[in-house]
Amino acid sequence: MLDKTQIAKRIAREVKNGQYINLGIGIPTLVANYIPENLEVVLQSENGLLGIGPFPTEDKIDPDLINAGKQTITMAKGSALFNSADSFAMIRGGHVHLTILGAMEVSEKGDISNWKIPGKMVKGMGGAMDLVASADNIIVAMQHCSKDGQSKLLKECSLPITGINCVKKIVTDLAVLDVLPEGGFKLLERAPGVSVEEIVSKTEGRLLVEGEIPEMVFD
Amino acid sequence: MLDKTQIAKRIAREVKNGQYINLGIGIPTLVANYIPENLEVVLQSENGLLGIGPFPTEDKIDPDLINAGKQTITMAKGSALFNSADSFAMIRGGHVHLTILGAMEVSEKGDISNWKIPGKMVKGMGGAMDLVASADNIIVAMQHCSKDGQSKLLKECSLPITGINCVKKIVTDLAVLDVLPEGGFKLLERAPGVSVEEIVSKTEGRLLVEGEIPEMVFD
């Protein structure tokens, strides 16, 4: 099983040179730490920054410089600031190449739920609905099952939807999977020590398993 | 009869303190020269400037600083630059209080034609259609009649329309007229030496003449 850091490390391998990337709150934010140094990428923060740098040292903290998770940040070399309308113009217009975000559920059609649990939790969708409706490539970082063992990779999402037919790839604590254009999950890799059988049993949606499924390797 | 300078001077009297104003090409541009010095107003240039200053002296000419008539200009104190989308957002959103522009024809319903003579002249509408569709107060500077003596204040415009029900006031070489909300021109003032009868005879659209019509006075 992968821990959060390993999920982030595995997702970082999906990043390509020259990409502009939006990272969601939680595990996705960690991805920034593991992008290979030889790749040149720019991180977008939907509250108005292209070029997120590392977290500041204590003496460099600036309350006027935060990311979408409200964390204090710095600006990378060559960054640019803009307002929220311009930020989502950028997102909606398809200029951001890759979006990485968390999910509560993903369906075999690529639908995603991550903003609301009726009667229980209402935090709001923030920028997630704009991001998933607009990005060409969406990778989800999530746990394969809920705390009580229910699969979160479903035939249909049970929670209110954030976006439809949008998720392209999922990295969970158990596996890496593609969402096929025609529907269904395709198993690509399994976490160290996790069997194909376990993944099959913990995936409610239609799962395609073809040939030998390699085990992920981490340094 | 008023010359162009006098038309501009007369229109300048309509300007109120604190207004943001867009001046069209030709006579409207001249209005800037006659706004009373005790009034604080800001001139908008739709190519991206709030705060048009005087024309530059020879040594201050900057090809990167022009007005919508492509004339070299300067920036007034406290001005701001922006792009064309932001400029028309400002215009369309009703933030510009007063628009002064030229016209080929105006109808008694306040329709205006000033962008095209079919088969003869096609310069384009530029920003005029946006301006007349958006401004609350539109004053037209124009000649009362064409060169061959035809009235340009009509029942219906004969040329392609720039905007409908938008002109509020007209200053011609002969007269100052309101366009009434219910339709029709109302004569307010006559040019020095011009009789009410002449204005009546040269106005094709419905003309309301009530009481004594004062003659304009210029210094």
Next chain:
Amino acid sequence: MITKTVKNAAEAVRDVVSDSVLMFGGFGLCGIPENCIQALLQKDLTGLTCISNNAGVDDFGIGLMLKKRMVKKMISSYVGENAEFERQLLSGELEVDLIPQGTLAERIRAGGAGIPAFFTPAGVGTEVAEGKEMREFDGKMYLMEKGLRADFAFVKAWKGDTAGNLIFKGTARNFNPMMATAGKITIAEVEELVPAGSLDPNHIHTPGIYVQRIFQGGDYEKRIEQRTVSKE
């Protein structure tokens, strides 16, 4: 040059009345109009509709207005940092309209820009689309969303001049510039107020035409929600 200066926050908010629609700039607690919020808290207001990306936290920002029960309705995209908010919402004391963040930003821009409606893909297939017109363009589905305006917009800038021109700092810009365009009366509080002519016209983010009142605020707390640091 048209002068927009008022003395302080109290004078700036003097004519805000109950049941008004208000916009507040800021993302989380970053770039919020702290002085105006404090001045509004001094007034006896109820029934307000507040448009703001977030709803502050329990003891700061718009959270204080919620606690004082001044707010009838919130229009926001994310309200996750505020327990009192969640309580009022789940108990039905507070009306809430949750809007995707990009749609919220664009609706405010549209409101200020005289665009009554536009189409966006955000929210297609979700409960956000309920009751809204859907339309296909080039094989993709979109929702129609409408422009938003407010009776008063409260924005916070870094620098401003007496003509109302504003410059924001860092990511404290966020929703402030669009909201400045969408208020019937826009009130700007700035950390530093300078005479007109002191700011480079090429650096201005919000032209003065959008600002009806401006004042230099004080005592900015600029509270940080998630203080994160790197080791040296």
Next chain:
Amino acid sequence: MITKTVKNAAEAVRDVVSDSVLMFGGFGLCGIPENCIQALLQKDLTGLTCISNNAGVDDFGIGLMLKKRMVKKMISSYVGENAEFERQLLSGELEVDLIPQGTLAERIRAGGAGIPAFFTPAGVGTEVAEGKEMREFDGKMYLMEKGLRADFAFVKAWKGDTAGNLIFKGTARNFNPMMATAGKITIAEVEELVPAGSLDPNHIHTPGIYVQRIFQGGDYEKRIEQRTVSKE
């Protein structure tokens, strides 16, 4: 940092082919991409659709492309300074789509911003409205207008960095920033190209994400159409 630098205009326009849709920044001759236009004139292109507020003058700017019969269609708001244009138009050699200037600017912004359509009051009751959907909002009539994109957008900035960030000068900004967002490939020529990190992030008008290629242009003529001066 992602580097966008190319050597010169010829390299920047290398893959522009006939029948492409091109956008050109500029208002009149102010802020036009002079170097890119010159490089395009060296190529054997026909059937181009050019989106530009104006069409240059007879012997400069896009006017030179018209003279060389490279252009099949112009999409503009005002073309009054170009006699050759008027001749080709009245003779039917050139297709022309005349669009209100604000609608043109907003359609380009919408194209770059993923907004397929929006409503505007400009053109209601005129021939611009013919064939377009009309709709009433709050008692006022509006037209539906669609977003515009291009295969290539050519923009001219004052300063730019190797990451593609742009700063414009004076009113040479005009249509350039929106067009930068609406090109599938956006090519920026700048008067001064500096290393990434040299420009203040708060002063940038066009973030580098929109720019695929950038180079430092030269020999700017910056021709003035209406030289107007005051006496001292």
